[in-house]
Amino acid sequence: VSEHLSPVELEEAAAGLPMVAGAHLEGCAQCKARVDELVALSDGLRVQVQFKARLASVLQQAAEKPIARMDPETGELTISQKKAQEEAGRSAAVPLWKYLMPALALAASVLAFIFWPPPQAGDDLRLKGAATLRVVGVDGRDIEKAKPGQTVELAVGAAGHPQGLVVAVDASGEIDVLWPRGATLSSKVPAGAGAHLEPAFEVTPGSMKLFAFFASGPFDANVAQARVQAAVDKAKAEGKSPLQAEVQAGETGSVASVLLKVEP
């Protein structure tokens, strides 16, 4: 056990939060100096372009329309931060949340492709092409209909994108991450036009539609799920089944889908 403040306590002090060990700080020159250093570092961060840009993008997720877009190369905003702040102030003055809720899934889906990170250094060079998603049997043949208990695999073409994630929706509209199983983030996709994603999975009762999302950098599973959710909501609003939901590709990513009919 250290006699000095922990990293969390130091940050609490630097942020001006009430802290458990406030008395210690008053009598410890070493911790006081570290807090002063953190305060100075924080001030330096607050004037960085990224600091403001990231706030704008978070606020954007709570707004009906995009407020700002950041160029991943330069970090510049194409729409001013001032507008973001105006939007924030307006939202603070009037409780708009209930009006914003219907747009939430749509806003998340827009952000999914606006803010997906740029390619990581060291990624393999990949040939681009159309994104594809197929369900294949153990013999490698495409499957459109399957029976519960049958073992199948997913085969994808990632259109040159190194990161991917597959989301499934069933006829009731239940959405789940199918690959990587239960993941919160996308994962690296094997290269190739028909790369198999492991592990294979066992078909459960009920047809499902699968959506494969591909991007140049890791992305949050929630974002992909939100896009599917928005598509499902749209399908339902049009009187269609969730299995008829369609997700369009974003600006910097690719999407492919396939319907897997499951019959007893």
Added chain:
Amino acid sequence: VSNHAAGRFELNMAQGVSPAELEALYAQLAPAVFRRARRLLGRDADAWDAVQEVFVQVLRAGPKFRSEARPMTWVWRITTNICLNQLRSRRLREAQLEGFEEGTNTMGATDARQLLKKWMAELDERELAVATLLYLDGLTQDETADVLGLSRKTIGREVEVLREKLTKLGALPKAAAEAAP
């Protein structure tokens, strides 16, 4: 996350943190989040990604976040989870683990990097979070329990199991090995 979870999200948003409130929280907490993420991820751009994601989580948490007695511990936990998930997704590429420019409370940068690599290969998600908070951040067991929202009893039990596992793997930090369990 199922569609039911998405429903909870909307509910939280409806009752939750207003944009103005979020902006104030961001100004107050984002520097700490950035530093914490930068230290684990090693690159500014990735740390900013984490900052953004953490505050999206704040939005989602809504009233729950507001009721936190120590918001910094909540933010610390979310930041840790997000960063460790990012690191996992990078498949331990060496370039992304070179962020330990400063030593920790108990070890140097190289040792920390090597240990984290080993932990990520061997530990499950919870164990990795506990090990990171305890041995890389240098938090106490009590504070680790606070950050992870666990009881003292639970964290004590988990640390005991973790120490045993890390000892067998030869991945228990020297300082921790020398200290009393």
